[in-house]
Amino acid sequence: MTRTDAAAVGRFRELLRIATVSMPTDDPAADDTAFVAFRDAIARLYPSLHGVLERDIVGGYSLLYRWRGTDAAAPLVLMAHIDVVPVVAEEWTRPPFAAETVGAGEEAEIHARGAVDDKGSLVAILEAVDALVAEGFTPRHDVYLAFGHNEEIAGDGAQAIVAVLGERGVHPSLVLDEGGAVVEGAIPGVQVPTAVIGVAERGVMTVRLTARELGGHASTPPRDPATARLARAVLRLHRRPFPTRLVPPVRAMFETVAPHTSGPLRPVFASIGVTGRLLAKVFPRLGPELNALVRTTAVVTELSGAAGVNVLATSARASVNVRLLPGDTAASAAARIRRVIGDRHIQVEVESASEPSPVSPWSGSAWDRLAAATASALGGDVLPTPYIQLGASDSRWFTSISDHVYRFTPFHLTRAEREALHSHDERIRVGSWLRGIGFYRDLLRAS
Structure with a gap:
């Protein structure tokens, strides 16, 4: 040096x-x-x-x-x-x-x-x-x-x-x-x-999920408390991720690297126009970075409930961080989240959004x-x-x-x-x- x-x-x-x-x-x-x-x-x-x-x-x-x-x-x-x-x-x-x-x-x-x-x-x-x-x-x-x-x-x-x-x-x-x-x-x-x-770059939005109830003492919980309803909503969102697809820049990336790829993946990348749909389904299994290249992602990052351990939550909340792949919009993502959750008693609010x-x-x-x-x-x-x-x-x-x-x-x-x-x-x-x-x-x- x-x-x-x-x-x-x-x-x-x-x-x-x-x-x-x-x-x-x-x-x-x-x-x-x-x-x-x-x-x-x-x-x-x-x-x-x-x-x-x-x-x-x-x-x-x-x-x-x-x-x-x-x-x-x-x-x-x-x-x-x-x-x-x-x-x-x-x-x-x-x-x-x-x-x-x-x-x-x-x-x-x-x-x-x-x-x-x-x-x-x-x-x-x-x-x-x-x-x-x-x-x-x-x-x-x-x-x-x-x-x-x-x-x-x-x-x-x-x-x-x-x-x-x-x-x-x-x-x-x-x-x-x-x-x-x-x-x-x-x-x-x-x-x-x-x-x-x-x-x-992908867009970014924050979605707030809220389940409400009357509250009260934790010694006499209702049959379906707000926290349980929120937990079901979170699990549904986790188990039904956004669909995979190859957007043009990602397709171009694999076309560019194809001549420099060894083994069976070389012809796969070279013929991305034919193999792209299959690759988009496989990539999520190969790691979080490849998963994020081929789908809009949504993950719960914050959870909140009652103010004390012996108190029923009057509202249970979850914050969802959504990263939008080009071609998706904040409106289309919010609509899909509502469909996936499928519970009209769960409030879904878009707190902030920046489009792709x-x-x-x-x-x-x-x-x-x-x-x-x-x-x-x-x-x-x-x-x-x-x-x-x-x-x-x-x-x-x-x-x-x-x-x-x-x-x-x-x-x-x-x-x-x-x-x-x-x-x-x-x-x-x-x-x-x-x-x-x-x-x-x-x-x-x-x-």
């Missing part, structure tokens, strides 16, 4: 130590100190960038930078978010905000909340831009850096940034946010590393730019492929001002590293992160 690389890693670790945990503004524990400290720290650590780029503070703590190019038309937008999810410190092997390194050289791991989600991308973008500015580079087209501050709580930071850009008449030719990564073994039979680039995003093309100049940066910085053997982003991101708001919105985190991540997202022991290997800087640098040079 060079001295320059070591300095970049040092800046990354310093920013990871700032605990920018997002909390709702009405939470009594909410504190903006970390977000102000983070903003001040990047201004100090990246003087070249801050000497040239224009900065706006949007929506309280979100940051929007403009790097003027020789042409203001068709700009590039690079996105990331400042905030991170909370931690349960005792579950971590190492302190979650110490940013300790384990090992040596490029295989060393940096352990910290936000190492991948999403300060890994944010700091890699800063490193790439700051270095290019220091070299005297000027992009051909304008470049915007859009860093929301409350993505993890579905906040309004990114929406505020989009509103600013919309008012200024900005129509990006390419928007890139967090999303898929360079993975191996995620697609059965595929023999090469794949860069799974999200061309769309439009699908961006996986051909053309914007896609080609992403593919070229992937090959040059991450390895010529890495295969770019379209993908449906399984989780929600801030990028969905940008589809109102751009037809080319993509979701890709330019790091080679193992399964264990991916599973640590939003969990304990989040980490990233130094070499993987440094190559991500190269990806952003190459993409900027082509912009």
Whole structure:
């Protein structure tokens, strides 16, 4: 690792130590100190960038930078978010905000909340831009850096940034946010590393199920209490999942990887037009990620009942997290949930909903730019492929001002590293992160 690389890693670790945990503004524990400290720290650590780029503070703590190019038309937008999810410190092997390194050289791991989600991308973008500015580079087209501050709580930071850009008449030719990564073994039979680039993302909605009764003392329960009726509704929903199907981006993904697939799956993927329906039925048995690629998912995440152990619940509630595959809508999903539950005494309410995003093309100049940066910085053997982003991101708001919105985190991540997202022991290997800087640098040079 060079001295320059070591300095970049040092800046990354310093920013990871700032605990920018997002909390709702009405939470009594909410504190903006970390977000102000983070903003001040990047201004100090990246003087070249801050000497040239224009900065706006949007929506309280979100940051929007403009790097003027020789042409203001068709700009590039690079996105990331400042905030991170909370931690349960005792579950971590190492302190979650110490940013300790384990090992040596490029295989060393940096352990910290936000190492991948999403300060890994944010700091890699800063490193790439700051270095290019220091070299005297000027992009051909304008470049915007859009860093929301409350993505993890579905906040309004990114929406505020989009509103600013919309008012200024900005129509990006390419928007890139967090999303898929360079993975191996995620697609059965595929023999090469794949860069799974999200061309769309599933919608997200919260549905509340409520069963009501008169209440009373638990010593004299009714024949069919609210908790029992709610439990039946939850089980019905679990036992009758949404039907499987292959949406066009997923079909295109398997067509892309087919030539690089070994064994009997190669002809299966190559003839996806014929085998697709069968594959969609098989994939749910092969793991949660493949299951989520081929169906709208619905899972109960919260349950609540009475206020005490000896009290009958006057209302029993369940929260259902629904992720909508493109082609489904919040209205159609809510209607199906009501049919599956089949109990008119169970109240089904949609508390919030965001529809699936439009699908961006996986051909053309914007896609080609992403593919070229992937090959040059991450390895010529890495295969770019379209993908449906399984989780929600801030990028969905940008589809109102751009037809080319993509979701890709330019790091080679193992399964264990991916599973640590939003969990304990989040980490990233130094070499993987440094190559991500190269990806952003190459993409900027082509912009």
